[in-house]
Amino acid sequence: MEIAKRIYGYLPGSTPIKVATSIVLIAMALVALHFFYEWVGSTFLDTGGTVG
Amino acid sequence: MTQVAEPTAAAAEEPPQLPPPSRGYRLLRAAGWTLVWLGGLTLGFVAHQLWITSWFAKANQAELAVELEQRFAAVEIVEVPYEPPEVPGETVPPAPSIAQGATEAPRFLKAESAPEEGSAFAEIRIPSLESLREGWTVVEGVSLSILKNGAGHMPWTPLPGQPGNSVISGHRTTYGQPFHDLDLLEPGDTIEVETALGVHVYSVKEVIVVKPHDVWVTHPRPGAWLTLTTCNPKFSARERLVVAAELVAGPNASVILGRA
Numbered sequence: 188m189e190i191a192k193r194i195y196g197y198l199p200g201s202t203p204i205k206v207a208t209s210i211v212l213i214a215m216a217l218v219a220l221h222f223f224y225e226w227v228g229s230t231f232l233d234t235g236g237t238v239g
Numbered sequence: 240m241t242q243v244a245e246p247t248a249a250a251a252e253e254p255p256q257l258p259p260p261s262r263g264y265r266l267l268r269a270a271g272w273t274l275v276w277l278g279g280l281t282l283g284f285v286a287h288q289l290w291i292t293s294w295f296a297k298a299n300q301a302e303l304a305v306e307l308e309q310r311f312a313a314v315e316i317v318e319v320p321y322e323p324p325e326v327p328g329e330t331v332p333p334a335p336s337i338a339q340g341a342t343e344a345p346r347f348l349k350a351e352s353a354p355e356e357g358s359a360f361a362e363i364r365i366p367s368l369e370s371l372r373e374g375w376t377v378v379e380g381v382s383l384s385i386l387k388n389g390a391g392h393m394p395w396t397p398l399p400g401q402p403g404n405s406v407i408s409g410h411r412t413t414y415g416q417p418f419h420d421l422d423l424l425e426p427g428d429t430i431e432v433e434t435a436l437g438v439h440v441y442s443v444k445e446v447i448v449v450k451p452h453d454v455w456v457t458h459p460r461p462g463a464w465l466t467l468t469t470c471n472p473k474f475s476a477r478e479r480l481v482v483a484a485e486l487v488a489g490p491n492a493s494v495i496l497g498r499a
Contacts, residue, residue: 220280224287228413232288234476235386236408236418236469237393239454 288413292387296415299388303359303376310360314435318347321494324403324459346494350401351435354379361399363390363407364431368420375417377432381408389417396457396466399432400439400491404464406457407432411470411480418469421482422446430465430484436491441465441484449479456481463495 198205229235260268354360356379365371381391390409397403409418430441441464448471449456456466456479463486471480486492 220283221287221291224284225292227284228288228292229383231476232474233410233413233470234451235381235383235391235410235414236479237381237386238408238449238451238456238468238479238481 292413293415296387296389296410300376300415303378303388304362307359307362307376310354310358311435314360315352316435317350317352319350321346321348322402324397324461326459326461329461348401348491348494349436351398353398356380356394357385361392361432361434363417364433365424365428366431367428368423370419371417374433375409375415377407386410387414389415393457397463399434399465400436400463400486400489402463402491402495403459404457404466405432406466406468408468412474418467418480419473421467421469421480422471424482429487430467430482432465437489439463439465439489439491440487442487443482443484445483447481447483449481451476451479453479456483462486463491 195205195209198208200208351360359376359378361377362374363371363377364374375390376388377390377392378385378388379392379394381393385391386408390407392398393406393408396406399405399407410416411418411421424443424446426443426445428443430443432439432441447456456468465484465486467482467484469480470476471478486495
């Protein structure tokens with residue numbers, strides 16, 4: 188939480204802009220995490236079962 | 240005297256000064272937080288693989304079911320001469336029409352136009368498996384993005400109901416896990432694949448485990464076969480579970496099995 192507060196403190200602009208920027212950053216992080224999870228899952232866990 | 244007593248009272252109200260954390264304490268705290276974050280990421284990964292991928296697959300399946308109905312209504316069905324599949328290393332048996340005498344009329348298979356890659360063209364049902372009793376829409380193609388829908392047909396193999404070896408691959412533990420329980424199949428169990436031609440019924444002949452590069456399981460076979468492949472063991476891509484089933488009934492069974 189300290190890191191999150193520190194990052195929030197570094198964000199430029201007024202409070203509404205900081206909140207909006209935070210939401211965009213969190214959404215981007217979740218999308219990146221989704222694709223990372225997909226890659227790990229389809230590489231190591233379950234490739235879909237194809238052969239060759 | 241009063242001037243001396245005031246700073247002493249102020250000093251008494253201040254909290255006691257803690258010594259700065261030692262280097263070992265800071266390292267331990269950083270390691271603890273790292274483990275907390277790694278644990279959170281791992282839990283997120285598990286939730287993503289088990290539920291989020293399945294949610295996406297089932298949402299896609301709902302759309303594909305509509306697409307499949309449209310294909311069934313619109314697809315063109317033609318009759319083509321029956322030609323036995325060419326099996327490498329085996330003598331090709333003569334076509335039944337020739338074997339039974341030249342005077343007999345040539346026999347024809349029903350065939351449907353090839354589906355486009357990524358489009359729905361069939362539904363697979365396995366009555367003995369709860370996960371596949373209701374049916375799962377099969378799409379054309381086996382790329383990673385296509386298989387996010389659950390199950391896909393290898394485009395270079397025949398369509399279900401046609402001579403040769405039709406291969407369908409599917410996820411075992413993610414993306415709706417359509418082939419989760421394939422290991423429970425036993426010889427004699429039936430697999431139904433519905434295409435625009437009708438329902439093709441296959442009987443399971445063998446359930447085996449092979450390596451991921453054992454492409455021989457996709458090679459042509461005499462008659463008409465359906466091969467299902469999925470990852471094995473569960474939650475691992477180390478091996479492949481393969482189910483081989485032979486056509487026993489359906490729109491083309493009488494021609495392929497020589498019972499016409």
